[in-house]
Amino acid sequence: xxxxxxxxxxxxxxxxxxxxxxxxxxxxxxxxxxxxxxxxxxxxxxxxxxxxxxxxxxxxxxxxxxxxxxxxxxxxxxxxxxxxxxxxxxxxxxxxxxxxxxxxxxxxxxx
Amino acid sequence: xxxxxxxxxxxxxxxxxxxxxxxxxxxxxxxxxxxxxxxxxxxxxxxxxxxxxxxxxxxxxxxxxxxxxxxxxxxxxxxxxxxxxxxxxxxxxxxxxxxxxxxxxxxxxxxxxx
Numbered sequence: 001x002x003x004x005x006x007x008x009x010x011x012x013x014x015x016x017x018x019x020x021x022x023x024x025x026x027x028x029x030x031x032x033x034x035x036x037x038x039x040x041x042x043x044x045x046x047x048x049x050x051x052x053x054x055x056x057x058x059x060x061x062x063x064x065x066x067x068x069x070x071x072x073x074x075x076x077x078x079x080x081x082x083x084x085x086x087x088x089x090x091x092x093x094x095x096x097x098x099x100x101x102x103x104x105x106x107x108x109x110x111x
Numbered sequence: 112x113x114x115x116x117x118x119x120x121x122x123x124x125x126x127x128x129x130x131x132x133x134x135x136x137x138x139x140x141x142x143x144x145x146x147x148x149x150x151x152x153x154x155x156x157x158x159x160x161x162x163x164x165x166x167x168x169x170x171x172x173x174x175x176x177x178x179x180x181x182x183x184x185x186x187x188x189x190x191x192x193x194x195x196x197x198x199x200x201x202x203x204x205x206x207x208x209x210x211x212x213x214x215x216x217x218x219x220x221x222x223x224x225x
Binding site: 004031032034036041042043044045046049051087089091098099100101102103104 | 115146151152153154155156159167169199201203210211212213214215216217218219221
């Protein structure tokens, strides 16, 4: 069974204090790993797709990296508007494109 | 480009009733997926439709059913509602391309079962 574990569950940072969120996964062959951002009461918003170990993607203060067992979402000099829940999802090899989501990391950035 | 829309925004139903939730896909997308998200949890996959056919199903009972229409909009139907069905129901659309692609989510429908 595919498993996705995100840590920490919650993270509080001061504005400008860089940190990383972790997504570890156990799948029978990774097809793709996705990062989403979700604001309270809203649907997830797509951030990144990573397909193979060693791949990196960047967008503003966010950088996502991928190894064979985990992915990191690095947040550099965060701002209060970066406060949200960050979700990781994986799609495994097989006949369907059913993604498995982690429970997310709730990030709060204090001014 | 029109994003994913869902209706209604909020809904309150009584245990045992039936409910229909609606979703309009993002323009140009041919695949729609439905998710259930309980408070503090990640989205749980219910099922996916591609060109009007069910293309995958998660661990949900048959009282959860769906439809996709020729214009790629979709419905989620839930019969015999239970208290545990209270959750945020998310619709996501994507363009099938032979490799995993990102999904674009709607704002969700908040269902409360009393």
